[in-house]
Every structure is written in structure tokens, then in C-alpha cells.
Amino acid sequence: MKTLYTHQSENINKTWLLMLGFLGGIIGIGYFISQIYGNPTILYGFIGFSIVMNFVSFWFSDKIALSSARAVPADENQYRELHRIVENLAITAGLPKPRVYIINDPAMNAFATGRNKDNAAVAFTTGILQNLDRSELEGVAAHELSHIGNRDILISTIAVVLVGFVSIVTDFFTRSMMFGGGRDEEGGNRGLLIIIGIALSILAPLVATIMQLAISRKRELLADASGALLTRYPDGLASALKKISAQGRPMQHASNATAHLFISNPFGKQLGFVQKLFMTHPPIEQRLEALEGLEREMEKKST
Numbered sequence: 030m031k032t033l034y035t036h037q038s039e040n041i042n043k044t045w046l047l048m049l050g051f052l053g054g055i056i057g058i059g060y061f062i063s064q065i066y067g068n069p070t071i072l073y074g075f076i077g078f079s080i081v082m083n084f085v086s087f088w089f090s091d092k093i094a095l096s097s098a099r100a101v102p103a104d105e106n107q108y109r110e111l112h113r114i115v116e117n118l119a120i121t122a123g124l125p126k127p128r129v130y131i132i133n134d135p136a137m138n139a140f141a142t143g144r145n146k147d148n149a150a151v152a153f154t155t156g157i158l159q160n161l162d163r164s165e166l167e168g169v170a171a172h173e174l175s176h177i178g179n180r181d182i183l184i185s186t187i188a189v190v191l192v193g194f195v196s197i198v199t200d201f202f203t204r205s206m207m208f209g210g211g212r213d214e215e216g217g218n219r220g221l222l223i224i225i226g227i228a229l230s231i232l233a234p235l236v237a238t239i240m241q242l243a244i245s246r247k248r249e250l251l252a253d254a255s256g257a258l259l260t261r262y263p264d265g266l267a268s269a270l271k272k273i274s275a276q277g278r279p280m281q282h283a284s285n286a287t288a289h290l291f292i293s294n295p296f297g298k299q300l301g302f303v304q305k306l307f308m309t310h311p312p313i314e315q316r317l318e319a320l321e322g323l324e325r326e327m328e329k330k331s332t
Contacts, residue, residue: 055079087144087183094142097284100130100152111158111166115151118171122178122259127151136278136297137161140290141173142182149177154280161269168256168266172292175255181248185289245289245309253316254323263324267317274313 059075086093105112112129119126127143130152137157143149151173153166161169176182257263270293279297288295289309 052079090144090182091142091148091150094140094287094290095130095150095152097282097287098132098140098152098280099134099282100132100150103129103131103153108158110163111153111170114163114167114170115174118167118174118259122171122174124174124178125149127174127177129153131155131158132280134281135159136280136295137273137276138280138291138293138295139169139173140287140292141176142290143177144183145180146177149182151177156276156278157273160272160276164260164262164265165269165272167260168262168269169292171259172252172256172266175252175259176248179248179251179255181252182290185245185248246311248289249292249310250316250319253320257320257323258327261327263320263327267320267324270313270316270320 055075056072059072062075063069063071103111108129108131115129116126124146127141127146127149128151130150132138132152132154134154135156136154137160139151139153139157141149141151151170153169157169158166253266257266260266273293277297280291280295283295291310293313294310
């Protein structure tokens, strides 16, 4: 059976394929609307606007994420041990030490953000610092540093922007078709176009969101593997995930826009088929099973 150790390159390839699907979807929507209105400029506008949004998110995503989570810089004297853990792991990973932030929240969670390794930040809740031992905290920190090393944060930011863009565009299209527009005098198919527009407005954001969640889940699995390999101690991260999952406490300032950035679902435990379908993280059982497989594989290589 495959483990996360053998899935790393596969997960990266699938992530980029999903991103290409996003871009293809935007071009498709732009083309569809431009054909209805007989104006190819609309397609160019779609592409141009998405590029502008990506540019803005590229430069300011870290500030937006940290502000949304109410994160503040971690004082180096008060959180000396945390700074030491992050610095040591960054050196081991060959990364510059990221900025370290604290979130005043009893829920156990953490996330990484930034456009690249030179402009990265990691944030930890006070709850995770109070409830995890050193090896467990090292596992969490290694997981977040792996997101930075794997360039996951930029990918997830682009995905968020594209999902929002698709939702805005389809909403605009539906409203314009309901209140006038289209080439009714040329084709007489206004009723059909309205139906298509409504279907598009429902399905496009749904598909975009599912693709976003798939990207997030694959990122988490890859970061679990990379983080465990960084510390050479998968049990540390596995133990941390068990504690975080057992607590199941929602964060005080959880946001749908940044939920996928965290190491664990910031809304607490979710039950039911529909809720599980739209979870931004893989089931904890799947993550633990993969880490156990990785531990066995590392033991084989050491003997």
C-alpha cells in the first residue's frame, strides 16, 4: 500500500492539474458569456481581471491572513522556546526563519502564510502552545514549515482568489440575464440562456469550491509527510493531530476564507456526509494512517 512517502511527487502533480482546471474554467466562463453578448472583449476582461486579482493576492495575502486570524508578533523573550524550535527546523529544512506570530485563542491550531520562503510567517494559537509537548510542537512547526518549503501557501491563495472570482462572475451573469442582456433579437433563445446561466451560477462555484478543497486536502497530506521527514519523528506530529482532533474546539475568529490554511479544521468537529464532503482537511484517520505507514517505511530504511 502506498504511503505519503511515495505520494509526494504524485500529490504535487495533481495539485497543479487542479490549478490548470481552475484557469480553464475561468476562460470557459468568459468565453461562454462573451458568445452570449457577442463581445469578445468580455473574455479579455475576465483574463485581465483574474491576473490583477492574483497579483494583489500575491503581495498582500500574508497580511490579510494574519489580520483575519488576529495574529500578533510573538515576543522573542516571552516565546523564546517557540522561536528556537522554528529556527532550528528552518535551518534543517534549508529555509530562512519565518516571522513567528501568536493567536490568543484556546483552540489548538496553527498555520503558515506568505508568498515565498523569504516572505513567510507561521502563527500558533496559545492553546496549541499550552497543550502540546516539545516533540508534538516540533511536529506541528515542521508541518507548517513544509507548507512554506513546498510553496503551498501561494497555490492556496490563488485557489481562494479564483473561487471568489468565479462566484462573482456567475452572480453577475445571472443578474444580467434576468434583468436584460444577451442577443435575444438574433437567436430568440433568451429563455434557454437564462436556464443555462442559472445552472452555471449554481454549478460553477460548487465545482470551484470542490476543486479548492481537493487542493487543500492534498496540500495537508504532503505537508504531513514532509514535516515528518523533517523531524524524522512522525509520531510527534501524529500525537499532536490526535490531541487537536480530540479537543475539537472551534477558533474564536474562524473564517471560511482562511480555513484551509490551518493545520486542522478551525470550526471544530464536523459530522455528517455533506459536512465531510466540504471539509478543507483530510479525515484525521487518513492522516494518522499515512503517518503510521511513513513511520514503518522509515524504520525499514534504517535497518
